[in-house]
Amino acid sequence: MSLATTVAVRVALVGNPNSGKTALFNALTGARQKVANYAGVTVERKEGALVTASGRRLTIVDLPGTYSLRARSPDEAVTRDAVLGRLAGEVPPDVVICVADATNLRLVLRLALELKAVGRPLVLALNMYDIAQRQGLAIDLDALSREIGAPIVTTVATRRRGIDDLVAQVDALIAAGALPEENLWREPGAAEIRLAHARAQQFVRDHVRPPARPDTWTGRIDAVLLHPVGGLVILLGLLFVMFQAVFTWAAPLMQGISAVFTAFGDGVGAYVANDLLRSLIVDGLIAGVGSVLVFLPQILILFLFILLLEDVGYMARAAFLMDRIMGGAGLHGRAFIPLLSSFACAIPGIMATRVIDSRRDRLTTILVAPLMTCSARIPVYTLIISAFIPNTQVAGMLSLQGLVMFGLYAAGIVSALLMSLVIRTVFWRNAVEPFLMELPTYRMPDPANVARNLMQRASIFLGRAGRIILPMMVLVWALSTFPYPPAGAPGPAIDYSFAGMIGHVIEPLLAPIGFNWQISVALIPGMAAREVAVAALGTVYAVGDPQHQAGGLAAVLARHWSLATGLAFLAWYVFAPQCLATLGVVKRETNSWLWPAIMFAYMTGLAYLAAFVVYRTTVAFGGG
Amino acid sequence: MFIQISRRDKPSPTAGVVRLSEARLGARGVIVEVRAEAGVETVGVEELQRRLLEFGFVEGARLQVLFEGAIGHDPIAVKLDDMRIALRRRDAANVYLALDAA
Numbered sequence: 001m002s003l004a005t006t007v008a009v010r011v012a013l014v015g016n017p018n019s020g021k022t023a024l025f026n027a028l029t030g031a032r033q034k035v036a037n038y039a040g041v042t043v044e045r046k047e048g049a050l051v052t053a054s055g056r057r058l059t060i061v062d063l064p065g066t067y068s069l070r071a072r073s074p075d076e077a078v079t080r081d082a083v084l085g086r087l088a089g090e091v092p093p094d095v096v097i098c099v100a101d102a103t104n105l106r107l108v109l110r111l112a113l114e115l116k117a118v119g120r121p122l123v124l125a126l127n128m129y130d131i132a133q134r135q136g137l138a139i140d141l142d143a144l145s146r147e148i149g150a151p152i153v154t155t156v157a158t159r160r161r162g163i164d165d166l167v168a169q170v171d172a173l174i175a176a177g178a179l180p181e182e183n184l185w186r187e188p189g190a191a192e193i194r195l196a197h198a199r200a201q202q203f204v205r206d207h208v209r210p211p212a213r214p215d216t217w218t219g220r221i222d223a224v225l226l227h228p229v230g231g232l233v234i235l236l237g238l239l240f241v242m243f244q245a246v247f248t249w250a251a252p253l254m255q256g257i258s259a260v261f262t263a264f265g266d267g268v269g270a271y272v273a274n275d276l277l278r279s280l281i282v283d284g285l286i287a288g289v290g291s292v293l294v295f296l297p298q299i300l301i302l303f304l305f306i307l308l309l310e311d312v313g314y315m316a317r318a319a320f321l322m323d324r325i326m327g328g329a330g331l332h333g334r335a336f337i338p339l340l341s342s343f344a345c346a347i348p349g350i351m352a353t354r355v356i357d358s359r360r361d362r363l364t365t366i367l368v369a370p371l372m373t374c375s376a377r378i379p380v381y382t383l384i385i386s387a388f389i390p391n392t393q394v395a396g397m398l399s400l401q402g403l404v405m406f407g408l409y410a411a412g413i414v415s416a417l418l419m420s421l422v423i424r425t426v427f428w429r430n431a432v433e434p435f436l437m438e439l440p441t442y443r444m445p446d447p448a449n450v451a452r453n454l455m456q457r458a459s460i461f462l463g464r465a466g467r468i469i470l471p472m473m474v475l476v477w478a479l480s481t482f483p484y485p486p487a488g489a490p491g492p493a494i495d496y497s498f499a500g501m502i503g504h505v506i507e508p509l510l511a512p513i514g515f516n517w518q519i520s521v522a523l524i525p526g527m528a529a530r531e532v533a534v535a536a537l538g539t540v541y542a543v544g545d546p547q548h549q550a551g552g553l554a555a556v557l558a559r560h561w562s563l564a565t566g567l568a569f570l571a572w573y574v575f576a577p578q579c580l581a582t583l584g585v586v587k588r589e590t591n592s593w594l595w596p597a598i599m600f601a602y603m604t605g606l607a608y609l610a611a612f613v614v615y616r617t618t619v620a621f622g623g624g
Numbered sequence: 625m626f627i628q629i630s631r632r633d634k635p636s637p638t639a640g641v642v643r644l645s646e647a648r649l650g651a652r653g654v655i656v657e658v659r660a661e662a663g664v665e666t667v668g669v670e671e672l673q674r675r676l677l678e679f680g681f682v683e684g685a686r687l688q689v690l691f692e693g694a695i696g697h698d699p700i701a702v703k704l705d706d707m708r709i710a711l712r713r714r715d716a717a718n719v720y721l722a723l724d725a726a
Contacts, residue, residue, distance in 0.1 A: 189670075193678055194683070232694060320710040323710075324694070
């Protein structure tokens with residue numbers, strides 16, 4: 001066996017965003033993919049493998065999309081460094097495939113020239129070639145190949161056309177002994193970019209006949225979707241449908257998952273004789289895994305919408321429509337998607353901030369994402385609303401309880417916008433990043449591609465959240481379990497645990513906002529996830545099974561708490577960082593403890609302030 | 625060929641040159657200059673100029689303002705040769721456009 005067949009040849013995919021690069025990657029590697037992170041940075045690393053017809057093993061790396069090797073974001077820096085062989089822990093690629101949208105060549109030809117200058121063996125893949133042909137676009141492939149100095153293969157990734165040719169071309173390059181040449185690339189200045197662009201322009205002028213039947217749909221659809229008023233109305237309509245789907249379609253699945261985990265916990269519990277072990281397995285581990293998995297249906301539905309809209313080309317339009325509204329609060333138009341995801345759960349929202357180029361805009365978005373009302377707050381809101389807000393009608397048609405719920409959502413959105421304004425002023429001194437974005441041509445979504453991406457999102461969420469949430473759950477369980485209460489102690493067991501001790505210590509601090517010691521104690525296990533506070537309150541008030549008797553717990557709370565305390569508790573939950581998993585994900589995404597610390601401080605401060613104001617105001621109006 | 629190119633690049637003698645940041649909805653023309661003067665603090669004027677050039681805002685490119693946002697006519701979506709690009713007006717200030725005669 002020769003060396004070439006034992007050591008896998010490394011192939012890197014580089015291309016503009018929207019060039020169908022990921023679809024090509026999927027077509028090349030099929031299911032043999034690994035998704036991980038690059039060492040030290042939170043940029044996704046996608047790798048896959050295949051074997052060529054001649055038996056050579058190829059390792060394909062899908063590098064983040066870019067317009068140039070001059071990196072503007074952490075993602076693009078990874079692409080540059082990987083291509084240049086500068087990335088720590090990464091073997092430089094043996095062959096680079098430059099993926100181009102055949103209908104939109106100008107910018108990618110300039111990128112191809114940059115890649116050529118790097119000196120590594122290069123293949124140019126003209127993807128979406130079927131669309132180019134349908135439009136009557138004629139490309140003189142031989143001439144273009146001579147000009148660029150690289151073989152050209154035409155592909156239709158979504159239909160797996162041209163994939164074998166592409167692999168054969170890479171194989172042929174390696175078989176011919178193509179080796180890296182001297183790297184002549186250096187960061188281009190304005191003059192070099194102009195020159196390179198003029199060259200690319202000349203290639204297009206000389207070797208590409210403009211389409212006989214150019215795409216007119218994109219213009220016609222944009223006339224509707226980008227209409228200053230109509231476009232916003234359609235966007236809001238889409239959001240409405242999306243939220244309906246997230247909350248109504250997911251509800252039965254979530255109940256099912258919840259029931260399965262409860263039954264599983266009960267079943268396992270029956271076989272474990274040791275009380276402590278049973279408590280750890282049932283209350284700590286199984287309940288912990290369940291509390292993560294229960295959000296999976298919502299997250300899958302949310303991501304399905306996002307991936308579909310992304311694939312069609314709508315997301316850039318949504319960013320365009322929202323840019324001024326978000327920009328008024330100091331956010332990037334692209335922050336729209338992460339903030340939207342945060343309505344299901346802040347964790348996928350924070351993970352989705354990677355689409356934002358600039359570090360400042362990304363950090364601002366991460367910091368305010370947990371203010372959006374995540375679904376873990378809903379059980380808490382529902383409990384307190386049913387306990388303290390009368391189920392009456394306002395103005396004859398609107399439910400007062402519904403209005404309060406709406407108010408809590410609105411409070412989250414408004415405070416997120418205000419906070420980002422404050423963050424921009426305090427941390428970034430009003431610095432504004434440029435906003436330049438391609439509006440891609442509309443395309444039919446590719447179901448296989450969407451399905452694969454959806455599965456990848458799901459496994460990333462489960463992996464990451466599981467790795468962070470599980471240890472946290474065990475920690476919170478330990479705090480709430482040890483030490484044991486003395487024999488014959490009258491109060492609930494948790495009152496004697498570390499959580500109880502912490503609760504009693506912070507109780508004087510929380511007394512000014514109307515929280516009694518029971519609330520203070522329940523807040524500690526409630527750090528695991530917001531909805532855990534409901535169960536914790538049930539434990540403290542010794543309501544046997546709060547999950548199945550929410551009405552019972554609401555009645556108990558209504559007897560023990562004043563209206564002012566109930567409202568203050570709601571205000572607290574709008575802001576409080578009652579979710580260790582979110583803080584853990586922020587630490588991972590920012591690679592620093594500084595940002596989770598800032599998040600914890602500002603959210604706790606806001607929560608305290610809001611609860612204080614609400615409590616004192618309600619007391620002043622006689623609700624104490 | 626040569627005549628074609630020079631006609632394409634020739635600014636209209638009558639309609640005048642405006643910054644893209646001030647161009648009205650529907651304005652069409654040819655880019656005559658991309659400067660490094662106006663800019664945002666964070667990336668600097670040179671970098672903003674390079675980013676504009678990289679997106680194809682180069683001298684000689686044909687441009688049309690297709691859409692604008694509802695608030696303050698911002699941001700704008702332009703057709704740049706055969707691409708569509710969205711940008712904020714403040715970032716567009718470096719691009720000078722020779723408007724076509726009406």
